[in-house]
Amino acid sequence: MKALVLTGVKHLEIQDIKKPEVKPDEVLVNNKYAGICGTDYALYNGLPGSADAVPPIVLGHENAGVVAAVGSNVQNFKVGDRVTVDPNVYCEKCRYCRTGRPELCDNLSAVGVTRNGGLEQFFTAPEKVVYHLPDNVALKDAATSEPISCAVHGMHLLDIEPYQKALVIGDGFMGLIFAELLKSYGVKSVDLTGRHDDKLAKEKKIIGLNKTINTTKEKIPADYDVVIEAVGQPKTQEQATEATVKGAQVLMFGVGKPNQTFSMNTYEIFKKQLTIKGAFINPDSFESSISLQQSGDVNVDPIINNVISLEQVESVLNGTSNLKGKCVVKIDD
Ligand SMILES: [Zn+2]
Ligand SMILES: [Zn+2]
Incomplete structure (x- = not known):
């Protein structure tokens, strides 16, 4: 399958890599759209995002796609479901997780930061961070569920x-x-x-x-x-x-x-x-992010400025493209 791999600082490469296999608690997502944001810019330049990205890694933490396979323990999803994914996976064991502040987790792992993300045709995520999408929310718009959820967390504070x-x-x-x-x-x-x-x-x-x-x-x-x-x-x-x-x-x-x-x-x-x-990342905010899109209270369609290809991502991150505003990458048909 096609993937955009961060192979080193300021170096992205389109590669043909093996489609990942699902573990028992995971969902395999055929990704359709992935948003690009300031975190990707930081990771591309060797700076930390919510955590450090260690190459080779596939970025893409703002995703929406369709379930392609489910692990043996998965209960709430089936092949064909339209989904978005909260990239952040908390350890549930450290002192921050055990005191109701999981966003400050000492062992944070994140889809598109510490594990392969959505700038590829298929990626896996634990079932607990996958969310169903309502029919009236387009996959392109749903790729921004993550940034909306970070703003919702800000509002919670x-x-x-x-x-x-x-x-x-x-x-x-x-x-x-x-x-x-x-x-x-x-x-x-x-x-x-x-x-x-x-x-x-x-x-x-x-x-x-x-x-x-x-x-x-x-x-x-x-x-x-x-x-x-x-x-x-x-x-x-x-x-x-x-x-x-x-x-x-x-x-x-x-x-x-x-x-x-x-x-x-x-x-x-x-x-x-x-x-x-x-305000750091997005605990307990994904359901609200999706509801706000479903009701139309948050409408991202008029403020997503560019739908681009995987091939265009590097020019956006290295500043040589003249695209302005939010970019969402179309990954797969
Ligand atoms: Zn982001
Ligand atoms: Zn933790």
């Missing part, structure tokens, strides 16, 4: 109330998902920052935003009860903490470089009684 004014910093794919989520959670208003008027105008219409702010021209007012930072640069992290009113919550969702720091006025943390939180 916040106290959301109807009176709140919310701001999302950054109009990349994750920023737009958060804007949709905040709307569906029923906050008073959702504003979004970006850097291009035409792009922001489109997003305002698609998502139904209260207001957009082009940060190349306008200063962000210190006006918000909830701020989601979805870029991951020091400048935008500073903007996030400064955009707050008293009692505000800031979610630092954007992934910075491993040695990155940002500065902030620490007196303001005290005076405004700020809460600043991080």
